Amino acid sequence: MAKRGSRRQGARSGGKGGPTGWKRWLRRLAIWGGVLALLGALFLGLAVAFAARSLPTYSELKASQTGQTIVVRARDGTEIVELGPSYGEWLDSSEIPQVMKDAMISVEDRRYRSHPGIDPYGLVRALWVAVTGDGRISATSTITQQLARNIFLNSNRTLDRKLREAVLALALEWKFSKEQILELYLNKVYFGGGAYGVDSASRKFFSHPATELSTAEAAIIAGLVKAPSRYSPTADVDAAVGRANVVLRLMREQGRISASEANVDPSAVKLKEDRGQNSVRYFTDWALPQLDLLLPETFEPIEVWTTIDVGMQRAATAAIKSNTPDGAQGALVSLDRDGAILAMVGGTDYVTTNYNRATDAVRQPGSAWKLFVYLSALEAGYTPEDRVVDAPVTIDGWSPRNSGGSFAGEIDLRTAFAYSKNTVAAQLGNEVGFGTVASMAKRFGITTPISTYPAMVLGSSEVRVIDMTRAFAAISAGGNSVEPYGIVKVTTAGGETLYQHEPPRSTPLVPDYVTAGITDLLQTTVNTGTGRAAQIGRPVAGKTGTTNSNKDGWFLGFSSGITTGVWMGRDDARAVPGLQGGRAPAQAFAAYMRYAVKDRPVEKFDTELQLPEWQLEPDDEYYYGDPDDYYYIDEQGNLIEPGRPEQPGELPFPIEGELPPADRPRQPGPAPTNEAGGNGQAASDDFLDRATGRDEPQSRTAPQPPRAAPQPAPAPQPLRLPGPAAEE
Template sequence: MAKNSGPQGSRQSSGGGRSPRGASADRKPLWRRIMRGLLIWSGALALLGVIFLGTAVFFTMRELPDYSALKSSQNGQMIVVRARDGRELVSLGPSYGKWLPYDQIPAIMRDAIVSVEDRRFREHPGIDVLGLGRAVYMSVTTDSRAKATSTLTQQLARNIFLTNTRSWTRKAREMVLALALERKFSKDQILELYLNKVYFGGGAYGIDAASRKFFGHPATELSTAESAIIAGLVKAPSNYSPTADVEAAKGRGKVVLGLMAREGVISQAEADSVDFSQVAVAKEKGQNSVRYFTDWALPQLDMLLPENNEPIEVWTTLDVGMQDAATKAIDRNVPAGAQGALVSLDRDGAVLAMVGGTDYVNSNYNRATSALRQPGSAWKLFVYLSALEAGYTPDDRVVDEPVTIQGWSPQNDGRNFAGQIDVRTAFAYSKNTIAAQLGNEVGFGTVASMAKRFGITSEINTKPAMVLGTSEVRVIDMTRAFAAVSAGGTSVEPYGITKVTTTSGELLYQHKSVQGQVLVPHYVAAGITDLLQTAVAIGTGRAAQIGRPVAGKTGTTSSNKDGWFLGFSSGVTTGVWMGRDDAKRVAGLSGGHAPARAFSDYMKVAVAKRPVEQFDTQLKLPEWQLEPDDEQMQGNPEDYYYTDENGNLVRPDGSTPDQPPYGAGVPGQGPQQGAQPGAGGMVPPDYGPQGAAPGAPPAAGNDFLDRATGRASGRPEDPGLRPGQGTNVPRVVPTRVPPTPQP
């Protein structure tokens, strides 16, 4: 028993001991088990996704209308645009040409649209998986947003059944519809639907409507060049429209021909032989300057309204009488060969009139909202706003004399200098040397920040010459800035749509007035208004007088390339620009002549039915008068190099790498009494809780307070400061020392 049990027990013991080790050895590593689980679950989820997608496509395909129903359906939305008094301005809606069957569509047109929009159209099932994968890869590897990869079928699904709203839900529905369309219809049928329904701009849906609109003949007669131009419109109809910019349209057409040659549809020799100069663009009829306004206002509906395809009525801020007066004012005064633009805002930002050019039919490019042009001396609004906020007053003495700042020497017209004058006179006569000194003292970065504060959206440089308006701006932005001054230093947001309704009267959108943000203390707005009305009364803007109080500023750039006048009266603010689109010189153009006269012609009509309004600050003329400068600037500021005496490059804020910025401790350029150094220049003093600067003597004497509050005017009922807006806040007035010219 004992002998037999030993080995058996030993074998049992040995077997029992090997079993755990064997089981442990047979088990796979953890990472392999995790990967296997992931693969299994991924496969299962992918299978479920395919089943779900197939089911969705199947049921969507069953619900799709038949081919004849899709042919008869119409795209687009009818929009009636109304003026502020309810009168119909324009009715915008889709235009359709003749439906062309597949075999009647020119082959070159079919090839062009496939080459530029979906080169694998004949190969994919409705979704271009290769293109989608490449877009995702590029997005991951280049850290950029994936570009659209919609196929022709997806675009067709979106045009017929969906909207252009950007969302993942819409994109998913678009893909399902595309797959269903491919299952139900042939490639030729899909291409026929696409070419007869896609939007080509200008209200034209389908190639026949586009051909008739842009070239004046049916689509069956399209040439190779015309086909390439039309195919290029799908990407951006407004940018490449032949009636808007024929050169851009032809340039886009050449790109399309290059793509066709790359795909082998035509040879490179054929592409090179196409003569776009022979393309004749048809003239549009029945257009007028109102379309500049509607082209600006109507795209805003995408942000104001939810998804909506039913006919609507859009009630706008446009005043028909003012629009007519604005158009006539531009036409009557614009120099030969030049363009003109005008924007007029009510005190709440409502656009009363907008003119984007002299002829909408020949050019629908909106110079009032899109063109970037140098404002010249009109930019001095921001220079003097910054100076007033830093402590200057209109009565402070400054010296008009030669000055050099970082190697740049601004000149007044005729190189004449008036010597010691006050700030009011310097502004009225648009003295460049004074603007340069003020900008240098407060800091060029401060001036740029002030412009941004007042609504300038374009890029601003901070070189010294910026004080003379070398940064390009838009007319609507400059007009908005002057409107904020008219509003007492409170921001104004331009808007053009008051409400949107359905044709049955259901309200879809209502504009809500929002109180503007305070941009500067009211005494600063009152001070700049003082300067602006003086410029019109006796300065460079005298041609803008209309027989009632007007405040404004002229602007003229070097070589007479741009002329501006911007101003306000009785709650209406208007900006006028004139110049050539190619920025060439316009003989005799200056802000104080044609633009100021156009402003006057328009404003006499715009404010005729409004009560006369006095400004919050009395008009105070200078002690003596000068001959107005023509705001000429000697030389091109882009030609200057900014270095110190050792040849070191100067930073944009005016300082060298081993020096502090100007206005922050440089002898002769630092902040004066009552102001504190800040980033980029000078900022108003920090008054304590009791209204006085800590440790400072009395902020101002009685004579200054009398002038600041209006008591000296003898009109206590019309103080220089509006009640409750800073009338009890004292301000330190610095003792002015003329800035020392930089060597």
């Protein structure tokens, strides 16, 4: 019995679902996997062979140039800068210092000498890190793959491009030797600043040919490939030295240099002084990357026609340099009424630091943010003449204070804005809603996150200079949206137009009466308030801004169609003694704007409020009607016919008395008579009741005496919310 049971059990285990079935499927999977792998290898081999046959010769690759020449022109057509490839002498493999080769291999492709063009070990390791880490695949390109990409492909991170890159890398390794590939790479790779190849980089950064490179200099150059702009020694010496130390460590770990050689100090390397840069590079650094979106892929030389005004750019640079406090930085953006950027300064010295504070830095705007608070209040029904109360206020434990600590009591809205009263802004923000203020800021082009805590009304949310300038430019444009732009057109060297700027559709952001009201407030700020230093002898509207402990100073304003924003402060956000928006920033604004508007006609601001119907107090016409619309009773009690001009002393027909025989109404029974014995009234009581409204409820149509003049709006009642305060 036991044997028969064991036989039956064995039969069952050898059935369809037993181990024998699994082995069969595994064997089939292995066979098909092998067939597919063989077909894939065959296909890859054919692709690589075909690519290798199609590759240019080595001499042709040497003669080809990588990179694109770009001539940047100002709005008047003058050339302001030429950017593009700079090539040094071509160095044969034997002329390139071995330390340069070792440095590049150590940091970019440690298994360069052993792989066939792609690094299987590095690829598997990168995939493993991606699976077990953050899900992102780290860079796995070998030197050969980088060469293939630089010569034949673009930098798009697509699967198709990566596959073609791998095939071309294998083809290069098939056709050329390792030394030839490394020679091509070191003579063609981009090192930043327009420098292609090690000789060009050495001459640019160290003022000598690459044949004389030291170990520390080779480490600096090798470290540039990963991020040429970030690690450029002319832009950020500390970043370049830190990256060079990484290269030296890798060379030591891989046994390419000795411990003593690895101890060299890259910071002791003498760098070439670069005098070829100026402040217009802040603008070109911002504008030129947009070409990737504006143009189809092209490598031919192009000319970029921009909005920059050369004279205004010089004036802006001088205004920032001469007015920025010692130890601080300054930034300026100036827009024409259509959004064209006339001048852009991102710092006091581009050579010292190319960080663009006009477009990249985010800082608290202080009271300049009150633009959005008062826009919200005006849209909600306030007018510049409305009375508010400047007095201590607490909103959920937060008690804002005014600059100087004083309170003015009852004042009008215009005065509160002109003197930047924090308590009034807090009350207004509390009344209209902090979310409403945030929405208004977004409506006017603020792109950074906005807090809705009460302190936001004093500018606690960080913003960019270009965004704030855009918001003020929208006010200058009559409350219509403004989109900053810097590129007018792009042409080939032969004059063919590749791109032409099309003005975007402008949309109204606020009603006209709101624009007129805020312009009134902004003009008063410059005329009599905190922005008096921004006066230039013609109408100017603007607003100051200063944050806690004088860490940031702002002035933003417009005149004659030009809107300019100025910011000053330290990069480390430390306090700057004496820095207030109404001082240095306003002075820099005035210094620049005097030049910027000198050839433009003087423009007066439209500050006349044409309030909407819902905000107007009803007048006599409201009570007595419009003669063009319906019958109404004039001030003497006469009935006026619609569409008929009123004649003094003449009625359209006699209210009392006899109608002409042809017009006399026919009624059954005897005609009515009046007290004087006449034939009766011309119009029936029913008609007169309808015409005069006597048959309607008194509250709807009966004439009422005119209302008393409107009383000033009461000061908003404070609520309570916590948050840090910004000043002025």
